[in-house]
Amino acid sequence: MPVQAFKEQLAEEYERRFPRSAAHHRAHAASLLDGCSHAVRWAEPFMPVASRASGARVVDLDGHEFVDYWQGHFTNLLGHNPPLIRDALARALDEGRGLQTGMLHELEARAAELIVECTGTESVRVTTSGSLGTFYASLLCRGFTGRDLVLKVRGGWHGSQPFGLKGVSPHGEAYDRIETEGLSSSTPGEILLTRYNDIDELQRVFRDRGDRIACMLVEPVMGQGGGIAATPEYMREVRRLTAHHGALLVCDEIITGFRFxxxxxxxxxxxxxDLLVLGKVLGGGMPVAAVAGRRDLLALCTREQHRVKFEGGTYSAHELGLLATVTLLEHLIREEPTLYPALARAGGELREEIRGLAERAGVAVSLLGTPEPVGSSSSLLMLHVLREPGDDPASPEEMARRAHPVLDDDLLKSVFLLHGVSVRTGLGAISTVHDEDDFHRTLEGLEAGFDRLRRAGLVDAVA
Structure with a gap:
């Protein structure tokens, strides 16, 4: 079946299966731009609209229940609406506190203490999103060094902020474009790109431009890049080269912080x-992010120095947000010896089941998301369908070259939803409340989805 015909058939099935969601989108098409306010929450033909979520499951307007691995943009380590956090927020509201007052509150200091304790950093400033975190971190580094170049990895996503909006999405196999209009004409020249896990290219960049590089932004596990993990050798060389050339290292751990x-x-x-940017899990489902690191570097945004305008927004350090953060971090610290090994075991077992399922279905897959330092398995499972079997891709460029020409993330998401599984980047993230029944339903859903794609002739499709 031609791909377009399959997608048209899919759209007709979505209309029949999700009529209330379809009606919702039609009713609000004029007022709600693009049907939603975050692009990655959408896939064609449209996305079911959630009515409630609890634990590992999401229920849509038509009453369909999905096993969910998107989990709030990989935020919900404890699952959707965990009682631990929900009850703490409800108590605060009942006590007449929690909504924005514009006043100081004790939780801000407690959250900072916990972040510093958990990460071994010196100071922290809280904000509301990862995009703001990486933006402020870049400003701090440029101000501190007096340099103007920011180095990032091709395929790396550091939010919708000027110093990250180059080389994010592939165009063919190339990652070289500015991602948006409206930036200053100088911006393209201020962002340098390098290949992930390629030490030789990294060394060439620093040899040629090292005296002008203010900082390097890098994720130890790439989010937009599909879960590809940095090798220990690469991360060590990133640290060595930045230090040697007087540049600063900013580790973007918005996805990986508190995940492993x-x-x-x-x-x-x-x-x-030098700086660590945190978010997602940190907020426990609330809009919390943080920049933590060296005190002398963060001091540029203090009242005393006032050199970098990192002063927060109206909702930074929101009391309910930081109550969720404090409640979650205290729980994770307390349960760390058992919670994380259990997550890793569950991830490892599901990973092997999916690998076997895909092999039986004749689908070549790569299952990413496990960085070498955490062992052989983790709670991140990023599934990619490849043209043919082989080793896991080591960079986004390699992924773009080897990716299946038809079975991309959006199509997998749309197909698997019809079989009761909600995914992102092929699968996504396991929470502490995903159980054997969830995994059984997941494997049934993936098997049915792959079978649907094979019967349509798309598994063997060529570009």
Whole structure:
């Protein structure tokens, strides 16, 4: 079946299966731009609209229940609406506190203490999103060094902020474009790109431009890049080269912070960044992000120095947000010896089941999301369908070259939803409340989805 015909058939099935969601989108098409306010929450023909979520499951307007691995943009380590956090927020509201007052509150200091304790950093400033975190971190580094160049990895996503909006999405196999209009004409020249896990290219960049590089932004596990993990050798060389050339290292751990341990992943690589950007899990389902690191570097945004305008927004350090953060971090610290090993075991078992399922279905897959320092398995499972079997891709460029020409993330998401599984990047993230029944339903759903794609002739499709 031609791909377009399959997608048209899919759209007709979505209309029949999700009529209330379809009606919702039609009713609000004029007022709600693009049907939603975050692009990655959408896939064609449209996305079911959630009515409630609890634990590992989401229920839509038509009453369909999905096993969910998107889990709030990989935020919900404890699952959707965990009682631990929900009850703490409800108590605060009942006590007449929690909504924005514009006043100081004790939770802000407690959250800072916990972040510093868990990450081994010196100071922290809280904000509301990862995009703001990486933006402020870049400003701090440029101000501190007096340099103007920001180095990032091709395929790396550091939010919708000027210093990250180059080389994010592939165009063919190339990652070289500015991602948006409206930026200053100088911006393209201020962002340098390098290939992930390629030490030789990294060394060439620093040899040629090292005296002008203010900082390097790097994720130990790439989010937009599909779960590709940095090798320990690469991370060590990133740290060595930045230090040698007087540049600063910013580790973007918005996805990985508190995902593998009660703290950052960078420590497991045995390196210390100058700044660490945290988010997602940190907020416990609330809009909380943080920039943590060296005190002398963060001091540029203090009242005393006032050199970098990192002063927060109206909702930074929101009391309910930081109540969720404090409640979650105290729980993770307390339960760390058992919680994270259990997550890793569950991830490892599901990973092997999916690998076997895909092999039986004749689908070549790569299952990413496990950085070497955490062992052989983790709670991140990023599934990619490849043209043919082989080793896991080591960079986004390699992924773009080897990716299946038809079975991309959006199509997998749309197909698997029809079989009761909600995914992102092929699968996504396991929470502490995903159980054997969830995994059984997941495997049934993936098997049915792959069978649907094979019967349509799309598994063997060529570009």
């Amino acid at each position: 341990r009660a703290g950052d992943l960078t420590q497991l690589y045995g390196i210390e960044p």
